[in-house]
Amino acid sequence: MTTEPAEAGRDPEAVSKFVEGFAAQLVEAGMQRMPARVFAALLASDSGTLTSAELGESLRVSPAAVSGAVRYLSQQHMVSREREPGSRRERYRVHSNQWYEALTNREAVLKRWESALREGVDSLGAGTPAGRRMAETLAFFEFVDGEIVAMMERWRVQREERFGRG
Amino acid sequence: MTTEPAEAGRDPEAVSKFVEGFAAQLVEAGMQRMPARVFAALLASDSGTLTSAELGESLRVSPAAVSGAVRYLSQQHMVSREREPGSRRERYRVHSNQWYEALTNREAVLKRWESALREGVDSLGAGTPAGRRMAETLAFFEFVDGEIVAMMERWRVQREERFGRG
DNA sequence: CGCTTCCTTCAGAAACTTGTGAAGTTAAGG
DNA sequence: CCTTAACTTCACAAGTTTCTGAAGGAAGCG
Known part of the structure; x- marks a missing residue:
């Protein structure tokens, strides 16, 4: 048993298909591409949280891109950031009910x-x-x-x- | 008395200031620049209609740009197009109450x-x-x-x- | 207290958008 | 039916945006 990336046991293809599809809709509605993809990835995660590294890996983008996207999303109150205690890792979280309230804000x-x-x-x-x-x-x-x-x-x-x- | 451009007798500076300001807000909300400017110009016109030529002149853009912007706006049902009978001129109109209904659509x-x-x-x-x-x-x-x-x-x-x- | 890991910032390359001029199309009016 | 006014389409140039790699900074851990 290796250190599972939290989201194990799911069909990565199905997830990715949803992520890209939903992100595309968000983009069409005016959101920038990278924030849209990051957000969709969080929405599709079981825990509702992902680390920067996980996002970068699953979306195939640089840490810099993740950083920029996350800054934007937290300004819009669509995700919150939390530091894992005793780690340099940051987790980004989508509060399922809070994010769409942000939409109406x-x-x-x-x-x-x-x-x-x-x-x-x-x-x-x-x-x-x-x-x-x-x-x-x-x-x-x-x-x-x-x-x-x-x-x-x-x-x-x-x-x-x-x-x-x- | 010359052939007045329908919108005579108003301070063109004040109009332009509103047009650019309101357009800027629309842009910030995700609308493309040129449609936003064209739409704001229509909203600020007394008759609620302007011809392609009037739009081009007051916004200082080419007929091509007006054409593209108007196509977009009418797809969104934010303006309607009407042909002046017995003329090659087209008029674009904002229906004051219909346009924001389109927004909610x-x-x-x-x-x-x-x-x-x-x-x-x-x-x-x-x-x-x-x-x-x-x-x-x-x-x-x-x-x-x-x-x-x-x-x-x-x-x-x-x-x-x-x-x-x- | 220095090493290491992770995140952020920044300058620049690549990709995409946007608006223009020019050519094309449509339709009024002689 | 030809001329001409008016709008549209298209290819391209200019301007933006977007993402990357590299350098910089903060914070855990030994």
Whole structure:
């Protein structure tokens, strides 16, 4: 029995197929390639954690690439980093329920759109046709902001019923 | 009185400042630069329509660039194209209320994610930890699908109260 | 306290994107 | 039916992005 790489006993081909396929979807939705692949690999791991070395090996990329991808993902709160006690190894973890909450936390993006639209309404004039169009768009985004919060609360209830506290 | 370019009487600097600023936000959210600029220009126009030539002139880009950007935007249902009767000119229009509905029609994106996740659950096994994590994520997206539909219905009601039938 | 392992940073090569000019296509109008 | 205006397509040049190898830095372990 050798030192198994945690994810032993699974068909590496099937895993890789999923990883690349899901990553491709994320890329199409606007995510950079390497963060997408790293994230998909974590999502597909049984433990939900992988070390830098494991990621580099299974994705066939340099430690530098892993480092950059992980920095991005943790800024987006899609993964967290933890140091294994008594080791130089770092583990990266996807919290199954937290990652998609991060997805809906595009709030910062919405806020910036809103602020740009507010400036537009002001500088073009609230009474002009263009100003009114922007004001309506702005109102929509403000509406969405609130709805998302409520939606996530409903989801948390439903999730607990169906999946338990995770 | 010359042939005014429809958008006369506005401070072109203020308009341009908004256009570039809003476009920059769209770019940061993942949209390509030129579609973002074209779209912002339409949003900032009083009539909500501009011709290819007007777009090229105000954004200082070639007809080719306008053509490409508009193709993308109409694929995304963010603008519609209409031919001026008895003219070779094409007009591009942003329907103020339809464009952000298109935004929420990222449904196609969600559906592809769901399908990739379903494959993941199947190929890794619904009983494995990774499979369960994917199943939960999948359930979340399915939940979101439904919520978005309901949310847009609530918005339409509220919109009519506040802005009329547009 | 120095060795070693692992991660990070950085400069640069390679690959991909983006926008242009030029040629091509479509359709109005004589 | 020919001319001409307007949009589109295409090949390529310029500009970005992305990943790598190499050098640098932090932290366990003897």
